[in-house]
Amino acid sequence: MPLSRLGTTSWSLQPADPADLVRLIHDTGLDAVQLGLSPVVTDRAVWAQTVPRLLESNITLLSGMMMPVAEDYTTLESIRQTGGVRPNETWPANEAMARAMAVLASNAGISMVTMHAGCIPESAEDPEHATMLSRLRLLADVFYREGVHLAFETGQESAASLLDVLAALDHPGVGINFDPANMLLYGSGDPIEAMRLLSPYIMGLHLKDAVPSSVPGTWGTEMPLGQGAVDWDSFFALAHELPHSVDAVIEREGGDQRVEQIRMGVDFVRTHFT
Numbered sequence: 001m002p003l004s005r006l007g008t009t010s011w012s013l014q015p016a017d018p019a020d021l022v023r024l025i026h027d028t029g030l031d032a033v034q035l036g037l038s039p040v041v042t043d044r045a046v047w048a049q050t051v052p053r054l055l056e057s058n059i060t061l062l063s064g065m066m067m068p069v070a071e072d073y074t075t076l077e078s079i080r081q082t083g084g085v086r087p088n089e090t091w092p093a094n095e096a097m098a099r100a101m102a103v104l105a106s107n108a109g110i111s112m113v114t115m116h117a118g119c120i121p122e123s124a125e126d127p128e129h130a131t132m133l134s135r136l137r138l139l140a141d142v143f144y145r146e147g148v149h150l151a152f153e154t155g156q157e158s159a160a161s162l163l164d165v166l167a168a169l170d171h172p173g174v175g176i177n178f179d180p181a182n183m184l185l186y187g188s189g190d191p192i193e194a195m196r197l198l199s200p201y202i203m204g205l206h207l208k209d210a211v212p213s214s215v216p217g218t219w220g221t222e223m224p225l226g227q228g229a230v231d232w233d234s235f236f237a238l239a240h241e242l243p244h245s246v247d248a249v250i251e252r253e254g255g256d257q258r259v260e261q262i263r264m265g266v267d268f269v270r271t272h273f274t
Contacts, residue, residue, distance in 0.1 A: 004245040006269060007032030007062045008262050009206075012252045017046055018053040025059055028262045032060040034204075034249045037113065038067040041100045051108045062247045063151075063177075063204055064105050066115040069093045076186065076217060083156060084118020085135040086128070098139050106146035112203055113143060114151045114177040122161050124168075137169055144173030151175045151203045155182025159194035166201055179206035179251070180230045185220040187212055192234045199242055207269060208251040222254040225265035226272075236273045248273075 008025065010033050015021035025033055033054065040047045054061060069090045072078040081087070085094060105113055117136055121129045136152075143150045150173055154162065166174060176198050180191035188194075195202070209228030212220040226232065239248075250265040252258045 005032050005060065005062055005247045006030065006250070006266065007034060007060070007247065008250045008252075009034045009036070009065065011036045011065070011067075012250075012258055012262065014258070018050040021050065022053055022057045022059065024259060025054075026057075027259045029266055030250075030262075031058060032062050032247075034063045034065055034114070034247075035061055035110070036067060037064040037101050037104060037110075038097065041097055041104060051104075061108055061110050062249060064101070064108075064110045064113040064148075066098060066101055066113055068115065068118070069097065071116075076219060079156070080119040084116045085132055085139070086118035086120075091135060095135075095138070095142075098142050102143045102146040102148055105143070105148045110148065112149045112151055112175075112177075114153055114204065115139075116153045116156055117165070119156045120161065120165055122157070122164075133165065133168055136165070136174075137171060140169065140171045140174045144171070149173050149175060149203060151177040153177050153182065153206075154179050154194060154198070155186040155188055158189045159183075159197045163197060163201075175203035176201040177204040177206060178202045179208055180235055181206070181208035181210035181222060181228065181251075184210040184212045184229055185222065187216065187220065192231050192238065195235065195238050199238060202242055202246060204246050205239065205248040206251045207248050207265065208253075222252075224252065224255070224261040225250060226268045232268075232272055239273065 013024040040050050068084050072082040120132050140150045183189050183191040183194050209223045209225050209230050210220045211229045250262050252261050
């Protein structure tokens, strides 16, 4: 069975500090987390002791997440312009953060870090396409030298476009962290078709739900797990067929009842994924 371990994401819980993060993870009924590493690297005054606090509390670090500098998720257009490695003005800071993060992840025993690559132009003739691929290849090299894989989040492009990026990079340290809800939130394609296409490259799963927008060019709406438009029966059937075991991470980024809804999500997963 390809589902290895089940956890949640640190940023879903909106913790105030490492001690609060430990408490909130325990409140979900889980003992594993995907850790947002950006604040650990950039705000050491608050977050420097995060990894030791988690480990001493017997919380497993499943993976990490890199949140690129100054991303703006206000609208779909704003994230297209500011997301991932696309903006020239934030690239130096993102490269520096990735270099520090790769060492941190390696020292913490984290073998995979996920991130949104940014909205890569589909045409290889677009000069920005080559620039972004060059930056992504550099980041992949930075992490891979430390024994850490880099997994791109889904949603900001179609599955076919992301597959073309993987082929162009042709890098042993690169894969996919598949999030079905992001395909609906961004309006970038059917989640099940995308999962089927990308399955050979899937290194991790985000369990999140959503309904698509009825207005083209606007955000869909995130929903608690099992209450959106993701076809979970088909999703879990495909998960069973993945070529290797992966961790599954419940992510909830909306609402003010996140701990309760993550707990409900745990029950949903354990009922449907047997």
